Amino acid sequence: MADTKVEQLSVNVVKEPSMMTGAVPRKDWMDVPVTFKPGNYCYPAKKSIVEYLSKGLPGVFGEPREWTVESDDWKLPENWVEIILQGMRERLDKFRSFKVYMDICVRCGACADKCHFFLGTGDPKNMPVLRAELLRSIYRGNFTKAGKILGSIANGREMTFEVLKEWFMYFYQCTECRRCSVFCPYGIDTAEITAMARELLHLVGVGTNWILEPAANSNRTGNHLGLQPHTFKENAEFLLDDIEEATGVKLKNLTFNRKGAEVLFVIPSADVFAEPGIFTFMGYLLLFEHIGLDYTISTYTSEGGNFGSFTNNELMKKLNGKMYAEAERLGVKWILGGECGHMWRVIHQYMDTLNGPPDNLEVPKSPITGTVFENAATTKMVHISEFTADLIKHNKLKIDKSRNDHRIVTFHDSCNPARGMGLLDEPRYILENVCNSFYEMPENTIREQTFCCGSGTGLNTGEIMDLRMRGGLPRANAVKHVEEKHGVNMLSCVCAIDRATLLALMEYWNPNVGVCGISELVGNALIMDGEKERDQDLRFEELPGAAERAAAAAEAEAGESGNNEEGA
């Protein structure tokens, strides 16, 4: 948990001198040095991990070595400045977004207070515009005439170790959530800029372990947690027992690596690993059993999330490549994807370009409703919320909404499905059909204006808890609003990282609010064939009215036996 107590942080964010509280630094931002201290940076990647990744992708992760962030010697290669500048030059030629966004910002400041990290820290370098200037100043100083001649008057500067430290600090205080880009009059996307900066940092061997180790795991074991095939399968099957205990139904359709299935189902691996993701997983399985879907899960591509997308486009491509490779090996018709945010950013906006077109897949068609998912015509991959919404719309699910009556639900739009996909109304439609109490958070905090959990893009690591609780404050604050107004006690989402990070965030800021995936609520509400009297939800918490029903049943039984006696 965070080092700072919530009572203290609550005061700090309002009272401490920061740009959010009206204090303005006296020094120009270029003259404010970065100081690393425990709690404000992520641990660097282990040497063995960088070695491993470099075998598969030589040259893009720098020199494997042990180094410490607080030291003034990062053991950089001698020509590191040259590597960075060369890397910038190449990327300016490869990405129009990067080039245009280096040039056209007018510093109007519309983005300044849109960033959750700025709102939570008040640190001027967390204003998206200034975050971008950290990179832009190097661009001007080295790639534009004005910057070369006028230097700091034109806000150009040389690439120095101080600048590198600044990059490592602030490009790991950006979750590429794209909220600022909604408001920018030119659509400048800090996610693009942060992505470029992180690529450059990796080139000189500056990366974080919390991103690179899960990426290495994803590559080798298929999932970021490093679960080997048998363990992955055991974990998933263990949940079948839980499902049976909660519902009385023994599911039969779950298979692994099965050739000839109609659908390959890809999930974020945390869904078989930890609460509350496992409840979401149980929801998926109940749904598939309910409709008799012919599906299989692969241990080889047992991770939908793509930690490569937090590093560079090369690793993103390499990790993503497994999905199509496995779909083709198994001979499935199309792919269904679970609830995960950045996984869907990659699938929706990158996958077909990176690794498509898939040779033998078909345009996804729901075997239950016959709906053809034209919106996935080329990528051949459908989001579980799209799939479920279609089932509900066609009345294919038997639902008892009241089983979620103990949940007063709100919905967190995860950044990537919201601003990198446009998946907004499908989850809402599902929610409205599986629970009776659903309340929206304030409009400036949902849909395309949604606030990040504060820990995306590989920042959900324990060593920067304070920072995460600050970055997550705008989200938590909006939840608090509906908690106070409507008694909301459950924050639903369609993202595995959210299910981990919002849990910590809620425990910190709003301890009475739980976190769940949408599919968990679906699973709770489904009336399964052959189920027992459902008195518990998938978390083994008592269902509303269960006690009364049990009492009534007992009474009825007692009455019945009484009658019998009388009759006897």
Added chain:
Amino acid sequence: MKHAILAVIALIAIAWLGSLVGLDPLFGVVFPYLAFAIFLGGFIYRVVDWAKSPVPFRIPTTSGQGKSLDWIKQDKLDCPATFWQVVGRMALEVFAFRSLFKNTTAEIHDGPKLVYGSSKWLWLVGLAFHYCFLLIVLRHLRLFLNPVPGFVGTLEFFDGLLQLGVPVIYQTDLIFVGAVTYLFLRRVLLPQVRYISFAADYFPLFLIFAIAATGILMRYVFRVDVVSIKQLTVGLATFSPAISGDIGSIFYIHIFLVSVLLAYFPFSKLMHAGGVFLSPTRNLANNSRMVRHVNPWNDPSIKPHSYADYEDDFRQYMADADIPLEKELPPEPEPEPEPEPEETEKPAAEPAAEEAPAADAATETPAEKE
């Protein structure tokens, strides 16, 4: 800011001195032509230069419901899926500054409680600034075209509708000066914006202000020889420039500042005018799952860690767990509980990957509670 002020003052002084020592042809003819050439050439060069960099990925910022199931209402303007929908989104962006219209302001109060309010002044003033600028430029066509096109007269009529002062005061002039002043004051008074501003942000504001001021002075205070001016400007437009009579220093200052603005334009942030059209988060359709998009520098040599290698790595475990295999286990090897680890690709530190990276990841993802 001081660099920017000094630069504009210096420019005014140069033009003034120039006109005093009789460099009229330089300031009235050579510089304007040069500036216009730099503007045109520079603008085209910059746009072409941007366009030379490809758009590898389809990355629109989706700001509304995307195209999905038939019965889910798509937000066609904020999340366009077709070319014409993109045209709609871009038109709103370019002509109405739609993204800026969404602007909000955030405050933090005791609690802590974050409060968001609507904040449309920048949008309103920005829009006023740009449209007035456009109208003023169009009004100036009177000086370059002979005969004067009819719409210019109409513009002037409506612009002077209030019929105040002699000569009639144009509303666009007033709004324009007000807007520039607002943009400047906002930059100085809002701490966040002041902190991010530097010379390149102040210089165009001062320059534009000085252009407006000299123009207004010329019209209302210092009387200049309009006939001579028109002769020169029409001459410029018809490539037969001629300077006759004494036009007055104020004119040369004005036209020199305009020349500087034109020449400065392509190499400054003012290029947002061209850049907004090339912004991939705005000008692309959100159809990347519907229509294949090709990355010209895609590297086909980047392959995923293959299934064959994966199975080689874990075959024994998979067999024991009844997970289907492509290659059966070798017949009765000597008792070997561990599967043969693959040497080339494997995190050296973690033989039991399940324990190791999971350990870190696990502390976060799941067991974070503790």
